[in-house]
Amino acid sequence: MSIPASQPLPPSADGATVRTGDTVTDSLVEANKRYAADFRDPGMDARPVRKVAVVSCMDARIDLHAALGLELGDCHTIRNAGGVVTDDIIRSLTISQRALGTRSVVLIHHTGCGLLSLTEDFRHDLAAEVGQRPTWAVEAFKDLDEDVRQSMQRVRTSPFLPHTDDVRGFVFDVTTGLLREIDPQR
Numbered sequence: 001m002s003i004p005a006s007q008p009l010p011p012s013a014d015g016a017t018v019r020t021g022d023t024v025t026d027s028l029v030e031a032n033k034r035y036a037a038d039f040r041d042p043g044m045d046a047r048p049v050r051k052v053a054v055v056s057c058m059d060a061r062i063d064l065h066a067a068l069g070l071e072l073g074d075c076h077t078i079r080n081a082g083g084v085v086t087d088d089i090i091r092s093l094t095i096s097q098r099a100l101g102t103r104s105v106v107l108i109h110h111t112g113c114g115l116l117s118l119t120e121d122f123r124h125d126l127a128a129e130v131g132q133r134p135t136w137a138v139e140a141f142k143d144l145d146e147d148v149r150q151s152m153q154r155v156r157t158s159p160f161l162p163h164t165d166d167v168r169g170f171v172f173d174v175t176t177g178l179l180r181e182i183d184p185q186r
Contacts, residue, residue, distance in 0.1 A: 042072060046100055050074045053096045055151070056108040057083035057115075061174050064108070076102060082115040083108055084139040085151040094160040103163040107151050108179070110172040115140045144171050148182040 053076040056064055064070065064077055076096045078089055085107070096102045118140040127133040141147035148169035156164045170179040 044073045048073065048075045048096075048100065048102055050104075051102050052076075052104040052106060053078060053093055053102045054106045054108065055079070055083055055085065055089055055093070056172075057081065057110055057113060059110055059113065059174070061112075062108070062110060062172060067172065067177060067179075068106075076100070082113060082139055082141070082147070083110070083151070084115070084141075084147065085154040086136075086139060090154070090158050090160060093155065094158075097161055097163050104166040105155050105161075105164075105168075107148060107155070107167070107169040108172050109144050109148050109151075109170070110174055111144070112174050113144070116142065116144070145182050145186075149184055149186060152182075152184050 050070075052074070054064055054068065054070075055078045056062060058079040058081055065072075065074075068075075076092070078092045078096075080086065080089065093102075093105060115138070118138055120138050120140065122138050122140070123134050148171060152167050152169045155161060155167045158164070169182040169184065171182060172179055
């Protein structure tokens with residue numbers, strides 16, 4: 001059964017928003033109520049126990065915690081389209097390292113990534129459609145391994161990151177679940 005996409009909610013007689021219970025967001029809120037019923041404060045702070053930050057693609061097929069054997073509280077998980085190291089990823093890693101004690105960075109791209117089929121034309125088409133050019137780059141790529149190397153280099157050369165000696169990059173195979181490590185030197 002598919003869940004319908006979220007739609008604008010009609011106002012009630014008193015002007016408040018009426019929750020219909022049939023949107024994706026409504027189903028997530030209901031799931032949260034079930035989760036919270038048994039939730040117990042794990043008693044940990046925001047510092048990752050394993051002192052690692054994992055940067056990965058937002059692809060829904062990747063369950064990072066399961067794939068890496070991680071538990072709640074083990075790592076910081078930072079995701080975006082493609083798992084590309086952008087300025088915002090550097091921002092998050094900087095906070096992760098300088099304020100919250102992480103020392104290692106794991107970068108994960110994956111097979112079958114949507115960014116393999118996009119180009120910067122996506123931005124131009126978007127600008128033509130909405131009348132405003134995005135301020136961000138698509139960061140599309142044609143070669144997974146090379147983009148992982150570029151991402152590792154961006155982390156290793158950032159002046160904001162004090163811990164760049166343990167930065168490793170991988171490609172996750174969405175059909176086997178295995179990681180393949182990328183040699184930073186090629």
